[in-house]
Amino acid sequence: MDIHCPDCQTILEQDGLQGHCPACGHHFTLAPHCPECHQSLEVLKACGAVDYFCQHGHGMISRKRVEFVPQPGT
Template identity: 65%
Template sequence: MQLICPHCQTPLEGFGDHAHCITCGKDFFLQARCPDCQQPLQVLKACGAIDYFCQHGHGLISKKRVEFVII
C-alpha cells in the first residue's frame, strides 16, 4: 500500500512509524491499524523483529496485512 501526501499528492517514504514527503518536506506520524476491525494495533518489538497484535480479538496480524494511516 502506497501512502500519499495529503498536501501535494506525492508518494511518501516510510520510516517505521513516520513518513516523510520529499516534495513538500513535511513529516507525518503513521498508525498501524487492523485490516479486519480498523482499530489501532499494539506494536511488539523483540530481537529486531516487529510484530503487530490486535487487542480486539484478531490476535497477531501479519505485517503484510497491516494498514497504515496518516494521523
C-alpha cells in the same frame, strides 16, 4: 503498499514508522491499524522482531497486512 499524504495525496517517502511528503514537505508518524477493524494495533517488540496485535479480536496481524495511517508528526 503506497501511503499517500493526507494533505496533497502525493506518495509518502517512508523510513520505518516515519513518512515525509516530497511535494508539500510535511512529516508524519505512520500508525499501524488493523486491516479488519481499522483500529490501532499494539506493537510487540522482542529479540529484534516487530509484531502487531489487534486487541479487538483479530489476534496477530502480519506486517504485510498492516495498514499504516499517517498521523501528524514532527
